[in-house]
Amino acid sequence: MGKTVSLLKPLNKTKLYEEIVEQLKNRIINRDIAPGEKLPAERTLAQMLTVNRSTVRAALGKLESMGLVEIRHGEGVYVKDYLESGSLELVKDLLFKNNALDMDVFKNLMDLRQLLVPEMAYCAAQNRTDKDLARLESLVSETDEKSIGNRDMRLHHLIARASGNVLYVVLLNAFTSQMNEYYDLYFSDMENRANTLVFHKDIYQAIKNREPDKAKQIMKDVLKSAVGKILDMLS
Numbered sequence: 001m002g003k004t005v006s007l008l009k010p011l012n013k014t015k016l017y018e019e020i021v022e023q024l025k026n027r028i029i030n031r032d033i034a035p036g037e038k039l040p041a042e043r044t045l046a047q048m049l050t051v052n053r054s055t056v057r058a059a060l061g062k063l064e065s066m067g068l069v070e071i072r073h074g075e076g077v078y079v080k081d082y083l084e085s086g087s088l089e090l091v092k093d094l095l096f097k098n099n100a101l102d103m104d105v106f107k108n109l110m111d112l113r114q115l116l117v118p119e120m121a122y123c124a125a126q127n128r129t130d131k132d133l134a135r136l137e138s139l140v141s142e143t144d145e146k147s148i149g150n151r152d153m154r155l156h157h158l159i160a161r162a163s164g165n166v167l168y169v170v171l172l173n174a175f176t177s178q179m180n181e182y183y184d185l186y187f188s189d190m191e192n193r194a195n196t197l198v199f200h201k202d203i204y205q206a207i208k209n210r211e212p213d214k215a216k217q218i219m220k221d222v223l224k225s226a227v228g229k230i231l232d233m234l235s
Contacts, residue, residue, distance in 0.1 A: 016051050020059035028068050029093050034080035039069065045075045066090065080145055088174045095178055103234070113175050113219070117156065118174070121183075121203060121219040124164035125212040132162035133208055140204045148196050149187040155200055162207065185233055186226060195225075 027033045039045065042060070046053045063069045067085035070078050077196050082090060094105050124132070139151055153176055160168040169183055186192050199222045205217035 003103050014129045016049075016055050017058050017062075020049060020051070020056060022220055024059070024063055025066070025068060025090075025093060028092070029082060030097065033079050034118050037079045039077040039079065045203075062122075063083045071076070082106040091174055091177055101234075106234075108232075109175065109178065114171075114223045114227065116168070116171060116175075116218045117223060119159050120165075120168045120208070122212040122216040123165060123168070124159045125210055125215040126210075127164035128207055128210075129161040132158065136162070136164075136204050136207060140200045141199065148193045151200070152196055153183065159203070159207070166220070182230055184235075186230055190227075192226075192229065195222075 012066060024033070024039075033039075039060075040048065042053050042056050045056045049056070060069060060071060064071050065085050066089050067087050068080055068090075070083055072078060091109070095109065097105075107233075128136075136155070139155055139158065142151060156172060156176070157169070160172045163169075187196070198216070203215060203218050203222075206218055
């Protein structure tokens with residue numbers, strides 16, 4: 001408990017509930033507060049942070065929903081091991097520990113994307129509707145290279161929706177929310193923009209013709225190439 005007290009800082013922002021969540025979340029992810037450690041009592045935390053108990057209670061509830069703590073009524077609040085209980089909400093915090101990109105976690109994210117998205121394309125080729133196809137055709141018919149990054153994000157979103165699996169859409173959203181600046185980096189290269197236009201036409205044709213294996217392979221190849229180039233740019 002002593003270490004926890006020394007790590008917490010006075011609050012000076014208007015959104016007190018969010019700052020409490022951020023402070024404790026960062027300490028837990030960085031292992032400054034170890035799994036199994038008991039947090040100070042609600043009343044003590046409120047006094048330490050000069051807020052009311054309801055604000056602390058709301059923050060602890062949020063941390064529990066994220067899988068970071070366990071509230072044991074009558075016993076106290078205990079830190080959980082986020083590697084065993086953490087949710088997708090932690091992706092950004094793991095990716096940017098201490099406000100710096102963690103390259104190991106970034107590579108993990110890219111590996112996961114390369115497993116998930118080709119399967120998404122496979123399902124889209126099997127399950128797409130005429131309406132899905134019309135949306136894809138409209139997008140692919142655009143040729144302006146200046147907007148290719150936004151169109152590529154939109155294309156992946158349409159493919160996820162065409163897969164018929166709503167979880168593909170949700171998981172893709174989680175990836176995309178962390179990738180915006182890397183999209184900009186990748187599409188700053190003229191060759192990458194030109195290759196992406198070809199990719200859009202190829203993946204569209206595979207989905208149109210209901211060729212799931214071909215759609216999967218096209219997506220796998222383009223992701224492998226793109227990830228390699230992004231990692232080179234970041235190194």
